[in-house]
C-alpha cells in the first residue's frame with residue numbers, strides 16, 4: 839500500500855508537530871507548560887487537547903510501543919554484536935535502566951505524537967474543538 843504524496847506530507851507535518859511537543863491542530867504553540875505539565879488547550883487556536891474521556895490511552899500505547907521497539911533493537915543488536923558469547927549482564931543492566939527512564943522521558947512526546955496522529959486520522963469537524 840502506498841499513500842498519496844499529499845497524504846504522506848500531511849502525516850510528516852503532523853509527526854513534526856508531535857515530536858516538537860506542539861499543538862496537533864495548528865502547530866504554533868507548545869502543548870506543555872513545563873516538561874511534564876500539559877496545558878488544557880492551545881494558546882493560539884484554543885484547541886482543547888483532551889478530546890474525550892480516556893483520550894490519553896492512545897498516548898500510553900505510543901509510549902509502550904516506543905519502549906518495546908527500543909528494547910527489541912537493544913536486545914537484537916546486543917545479541918548479534920556479541921555472538922557467540924552474548925553479553926547478558928550489560929544487556930540486562932542497560933535494559934533495566936533505559937526501560938525505566940525512557941517511558942518517563944518520552945511521556946510528553948507520546949501525548950503530542952498521539953494527538954497529532956489522532957488529528958491526522960480523525961480531523962476536526964466543523965464546530966468541534
Ligand SMILES: [Zn+2]
Pocket residue numbers: 861862863864865866867880881882883884885
Ligand atoms: Zn493550536
